[in-house]
Amino acid sequence: MALRYRDEMxxxxxxxxxxxxxxxxxxxxxxxxxxxxFHRIQTSGPFEPVGTRVRDLGEILETVSDERLVYGSMSLEDGIPVHRVAELSGTPPAVSALHEQVLRSADEKLRYTPDAVEADDAVRAREAVAAYFLPPTDATRIRDVIDRGERLPQKSTFFWPKPRTGLVMRPLDLDGPTA
Incomplete structure (x- = not known):
């Protein structure tokens, strides 16, 4: 949008x-x-449940770990919500390992949300076949990926806090501010 505006002006x-x-x-x-x-919501395609069953989404969020490459998943098994945690191999961040080892061919079938409850609800409402829950990471791990010459999967980072909108404003008209 900003580039289009620049080109028009x-x-x-x-x-x-x-x-x-x-x-x-x-x-x-x-x-x-x-x-x-950003948690992953798989909208279609096959899902193979792996890992250890846990009680609920809360237990998933307590268990996921970027250091140990532990992620969570949720799907309906015989119509019943089932939550699991599983460990990946490799090096952090977990989002890279998840895409390399589990979601290799599912990219076009994914939606993304920073809200774990929204991902869980999408599966419960049968809008998705599975949800994948990831741990937070840190900027050092992001830099490590870049230093190795690798790329992160789409929607890998959700930096927080976001700067407030309207904090700095400037006029966009040619004549400057009006009196």
Whole structure:
């Protein structure tokens, strides 16, 4: 959207403030922002339940671990919600291992949400065949992936907190502010 706006303004008015973008830059090594997960909702296709059954979503969220590569899943088995946790192999972050080992061919069948309850509800409502629950990670692990020359799967990071909207504003008209 911003690039389209820039191109339209350039075409009719030439160079201007639309050629720049306002950004917030934070040093992740100093700030250590939490990197929350985007949980996966598998809308169709096969799902093979693996791992140890646990009581409920709460137990999944207490058990998932980026360090140990433990993720959770939920599906309906004979119409009954079943929650599981399973361990992957490899190196953190867990989201990369999950996509390499479990979701290799399911990318086009996935939806993403930062809300674990929403993912759980999608399966209960039969809008999805399974939900996958991931642990939070940290900026250091994200940097490690980049340093290895690898890429993270789509929707791997949900940095928090988000800057407030409207914190900084600038006029977008050519004539400046009106009196």
């Amino acid at each position: 350039r075409a009719s008015h030439g160079a201007g403030p639309w050629d720049r973008v306002m950004v917030l830059v934070a040093d992740a090594a100093v700030q250590e922002p939490p990197v929350l997960p």
